[in-house]
Amino acid sequence: MTAIAAHETVLEASGPRPRQVSAARIGVYAFLITAALFFALPLYVMLVTSLKGMPEVRLGQIFAFPSAPTFEPWIKAWSTACTGRTCEGLTPGFLNSVKITVPSVIISIIAAALNGYALSFWKFRGANFFFGLLIFGAFVPYQVVIFPLIIFMREVGLFATLPGIIIVHTIFGMPILTLLYRNYFSALPEELFKAARVDGAGFWRIFFYVIMPMSVPITIVAIILQVTGIWNDFLFGIVFAGRENLPMTVQLNNIVQTTTGIREHNVNMAATILAAAVPLAVYFISGRWFVRGIAAGAVKG
16 A cells, blocks of 8 residues: 555656746746737838838828738839939849858858867867957957958958958858857767777868768857848948948948938838848748757857
């Protein structure tokens, strides 16, 4: 009888806990709902405004759903809105942003992965000093070094060119990405590296065949961070890209700040959503990998 009673006690203890509504739980859910509304409400206003015609926009009912939804503002924002002397919409800016973002992301991730790999498994004399110096660069406001960087780019002939803006984004993305990869690689079992060395694998073979296949989560994090940062950048784009390579954010600013003719708020809202569509899509597609990669990279410092 004692054994049966003990078994029943264990079963009761391992069952689901009774749900209790506490003040802490209510506070947490209230905070989460408030935060969600805080970020979702402006997006809702932008979306419904972009689907309205200008007569309905002038009524000032910003929260009202459009009575006659239209995609004309989206078409105009994409193809015919004026961004200065030209009226080609956001299309040229989108193509320029792709040409800037794709190589910048690829180069910066490869370089940061190599840095993190070398700092984790192939440590050299003074490695910690150089790593600390690199991380220090992540906390230097980039506004401070813009003017010296302009002078340097001018002297080497890369100012206001596509390679120049790619180099700038690669350099400024390097510190934080190196930190992420270094922490992630430091958490990997060192026995895998030693076993590969015993089997005769060298620096590059271990990197491509052992380390990188296990680095998918942190690489997704790096891609999200770089795509979001580079695509949404305005300052570097307007300073270093040149007139022929102005990114989408600069074109968006030109549309919104246009002072000739009627200020079309529905077109402005549609253009804003179009400019933010790529980073949002990247995050929603790979959001679960982002959380997993961040957690894995925070295990060991």
